[in-house]
Amino acid sequence: MTALDFKGRAARAMHDPQLSAALLRVKSHFVTGRNMAAARFADFETLRDRAAAIRRRSIARMPDLLERFEASAEAAGAKVHWAADAAEARSIALGILKAAGAKTALKSKSMVTEEIELNAYLEAAGIQPIETDLGEYIVQLRGEKPSHIIAPAIHLSKQDVADTFRSHHTDLDPERDLSQRNTLVREARVKLRAAFLSADAGITGANMLVAETGSIVLVSNEGNIDLTATAPRLHVALVGIEKVVETWDEAGTILRVLARSATGQDMSSYVTCLTGVAGEGETGPKESHIILLDNGRSAVRDTDRREILACIRCGACLNHCPVYASIGGHAYGSIYPGPMGSVLSPAIDGLKAHADLPNASTLCGRCEEVCPVRIPLPKLLRHWREDGFARHLPPRGERVGLGLWSWMAGRPLAYGLSQRLARLGLRTLAWMQGGRVRRLPVVKGFTATRTIAPPKGGSFQARWKGPR
Amino acid sequence: MSASPTAALFVTCLVDLMRPEVGFAAARLIERAGFQVVVPRQGCCGQPNYNAGDREGARKLARAAIAALEPFDIIVVPSGSCGGMLAKHYPELFEASDPWAQRAIAVAGRVQELTQFLAAHPLPETGKLPAGRVAYHDSCSSLREMRVHDEPRALLAAHTDAELCKLREAETCCGFGGLFCVKYPDISAHMARDKCDAIVESGAEMVVSGDLGCLLNIEGTLDKRGSAIRVRHIAEVLAGDA
Amino acid sequence: MSSRAAILARLRAQASAGPSAAAQPPYRPTPVDDLGARLLERAKTVLATGEAVASLADIPAAVARYLASHELAAEAAVAADLAGLSWAASGICVLDAPSRRSVPASVAFAPAAIAETGSLMLTSREAPWANLLADTHFAVVRRGDILPSLEEAVGRIGGNRLPRSLHVVTGPSRTGDIEQTLELGAHGAVRLHIFVAP
Incomplete structure (x- = not known):
């Protein structure tokens, strides 16, 4: 099984109506069952x-x-x-x-x-x-x-x-x-x-x-x-x-x-x-x-991801995960899917083989909320992201963007200027596209299924005049 | 000078950029609760870097935010997400030996999400604002990091005529996830679609939430579908701007 | 270096593996007065059935009633320590279990039971296959062998040495592997009936 094409497998899975129906049953059966058992x-x-x-x-x-x-x-x-x-x-x-x-x-x-x-x-x-x-x-x-x-x-x-x-x-x-x-x-x-x-x-x-x-x-x-x-x-x-x-x-x-x-x-x-x-x-x-x-287990024990070794393989984190519910298990390209898998699989096969997995999560925290042994899965996913970032695994554009942001967003002048540019850009796009932004350049994916109402007036900080 | 106590408003960069009106609504609410609002010069809390694995970049931004916020005893954030970064993640951001660690912990302890703050510092009675059928969307970080659930509902009940609609799978993420929606747009869109299906099914006329990220995601998806459901930040609703 | 030595050496070298949490106090369920009643009540929640009998002698007739009410053949494999009961008088044909390991019905003692979960404990000492393979499993448990928890049942059965296998059976066999929908009798018993005997 190759882990090279996570996004492709995920896209295919989301277009499979039978899989979607099956994944609805995970929610209705396992999630309800777990809640009732915990309450009893x-x-x-x-x-x-x-x-x-x-x-x-x-x-x-x-x-x-x-x-x-x-x-x-x-x-x-x-x-x-x-x-x-x-x-x-x-x-x-x-x-x-x-x-x-x-x-x-x-x-x-x-x-x-x-x-x-x-x-x-x-x-x-x-x-x-x-x-x-x-x-x-x-x-x-x-x-x-x-x-x-x-x-x-x-x-x-x-x-x-x-x-x-x-x-x-x-x-x-x-x-x-x-x-x-x-x-x-x-x-x-x-x-x-x-x-x-x-x-x-x-x-x-x-x-x-x-x-x-x-x-x-x-x-x-x-x-x-x-x-x-x-x-x-x-x-x-x-x-x-x-x-x-x-x-x-x-x-x-x-x-x-x-x-x-x-x-x-x-x-x-x-x-x-x-x-x-x-x-x-x-x-x-x-x-x-x-x-x-x-x-790979003894090696992960020596890292800040060691708590994944506490996992008892109940599957609750899969059952409650909105990403798993969208794409199912096969898309992960690992026999351990879902949140626990996204932490464990890179420990077994190396992060390069599963570079997408720790990133393909909104860190919504529902997995940690239901984990019977309280593994802080979002935190462990973030630790893998840190590992990947240190090894320059994310695409260059993302790394440069984050570097620029951390330089700029802590400096009032640069931050203010960036906000003005962004607002100008969004308003121009919206003006060109009929009142709302319908196609963003670079991050095209966001506007594939959404539009954006452009911001009105100046930024909050530019207009805030202190207490009235 | 007024003798009223002071609260710092950390407006968040998304509000600053995209929806300044949410910031002004939040400021008016804090004032109505009897506080003087101060908006210290601010940038980003560092969450995008933190969640992308760029801990050093996050620390850089956190140091600037901590320095700006530490003079204040109360720090109000109109976002569970940025609030969660400040309150929950700042204490873990620095090595224990780093002098910034103690300062981060001190700031974290004074952070309140807007509805938490308003629940603790009630607004004066002003009659019921019109709101209609409302679906309240709990952002994941409000719900799980800031432990906010009852506060926005109680505020809506006290100050508006909102009729709360039951939202199926209310505790499921809307798919925004910060950089997630840019890096995995297909999965994000799928999750947003499920969330918007649930919102439409609920019969709501307006979706309300405490996090602008979720709101932009939901509003953008509903608009693309041609839905007329309004999407508002809780601050706008409580301030009578909805 | 052998893998054993290498793995253990690596684990031992990891000072960072964190402090050891304190040992947890053992969990024990809230005590109940009547363990037999609790066992049957819990067993019903997992789709088993059961009844208390006044004496072992009542079991053949009860088995006959059960089989008849489910429109099943009046036949069963019977464990040696129950073979002396009057099976023929109740119209039950006793099957020879060892010769055919899959039997339609089986009657045997369970050496222990667990009130907390409505479970039976079978062991390798009593040749558990007939019970694991039967479509209908009649388990006989003496009141004195019903223990409050799994841990206490393991302690009772284990003594100085645990049997090679312990089988803690909670309700009939089941699977949800087809469309997450519960079906009984995947590999083990389709029906499980418990007799609580004095």
Whole structure:
């Protein structure tokens, strides 16, 4: 996926009526759900304060907690691996699967596996990954990427899903009725059930690592994670190093804010907690690996953007973002879209690959207002802009303009002169264009959909004569 | 000389340039609230530079603004956006070791958005001004940085006959975003379109807000559509200029 | 240097990573008198159903009533520790679970439940697949196994060592992946019915 043409992708997305309809559902379902869930809880703001403190404490103590997690997990029989980047994580995962002779691998929805583009890598090596989350399964069949971190197929309609199933489930009656959502859900259930009972390996991500017991915690609503992580003989989890917390008490608080912020549920339908390997008389895999992925996370921890590591991937910032609501997830050119993605993606792939993302925000602050762990996303976006400005990434015209403005707007004479020139310019344009400015030179975009009433008379400061 | 207390008016460069009448309306309101208005020589608060990542440029402008504003105990700003820059971002603008940091914090603590100021310093009763069906647009910075929500509504209720229309997605950004509307005009226009759809649906005859940036965005979009809905700053409405 | 050593060394070298916030007091839900009633009340909000039974012996008839009222076949896989109940007398055909892992209905004890959220806790010690794969999941929980919160349930089940897997199940399986519209029974149970037993 290239990040070179953000504006082009955004423009295309905004001209897609089906996407617009889908994005309206994000507002009506997720936003309403989150508000109602927050209102039902006696003191959600205090719970958020606690969750925020827990995540910051975890980030501050990351090296100690990761070592403790590793020791506990290995004591319980899992094997912990460390991967510096995407390539190393892929290679470790493939090595484990190959050593176990796995040919098929179930997958539950995992943003980290999307981040490292694991599926394509496994397929090239002859291992078939099977996405089991319904939304991921649909986008996998279509050869697409998820467009939302918790609702991967949010950009698609029921009809798209029906068409996808009809063209891929070729063993079924091509004339079957797929007009109902529950028929589609049932068809996927039956298709995937066979895979659950026969696959060699299960690959998951993790929502949290609990250091005190070496456990990984995952949430889902479908129940696919429970099956993915327990039915095959081998389990591999890929997890970002920032996901660690110390205790179950901490994990419990995070779970309480997570589901409420994500889907408006008080608790996700399935919370799956995995510790080590199956012992004598237990159901589950006898072999379990946890791959801890850095991929830019430790580096961002050393910057003024470190708070992004507190993110618990609930998606609330996407759901409440007016830019996401306009352009959807794919336009971002990163598998982490929306405000959290615009902070995290440059940390992973470098700012040059995503130079538009921190800028493509009005900094309206709604994301920060709903973030369950109170990440100051507008501030972090601004820090990326500062980083970009220091590296001369914005276009030359913008940099020169800002430099000129900061020189001029603090000097009364120069400022006054610039105001007079601007007013003269606007009035001249308006006079030429029938009373209002209808076409601005240079910043043509503003007047493509707007007009400007020219200012009347002199500037305020030129006319202000002091107290009357 | 009058014995009335003094308030500095930070008029904002957008008002200074585009809509001086908003500045005069604000000044009249502050006077009616019993204050003597002083307009110190002023330029820009530095927000465009700050939000574009040019922290040094923002500091340059902030130093000039701080020097101009620090003699005053009350600083009134007819904008949540510029008010938010002064009140919320100035304290974080300078390194803690920089002597300007303390001066920035001192100025920040004295900044009030116009409707906050008018809520704390009531205007004398003057009968109800005509306003009609009004949609109030909360600017994002008024709402989230200055925590202004009830004040403009209470002022409209007290001083005008405004009938407030319910605005769908009232807390969603209008798409102005300062330089955003220039750098990402398509996305900005899309957001402005959604906002104007909501305004038209609300049945309002007039949109009122406390931020000129939002108002220019909304007014320009409505005019391009040929809408007759009037767009006014809250200062103009309360001053009887609407 | 291994990646492990490099990552840990880099993290340790970052003095700027900020002071550690204070440990938070654990959250516990407001205490309630009747955990069983709370569990059932919460379970209903997540589209599960449930009832209190006077004794385990009442369960086969209740299962038969439930299946009949939903026009489902009178058959279910039954966990070993409930197999001794009089299933045949209630007209329930007991299915052999291990031979076919997907079953239309399953009846089993849940070793713990969570009143706060109306959740059940299943574990790898009791072979949870039948319950995870069944279309209709009947969960039996003893009053003494209902705990106020998730944290307390993990503590109770964990003891010295946690099972390999804990499955905290809150209502039937669901998905909103098609047009954000809720559909039940994505992969797990389509219907979940809870019996609170003495």
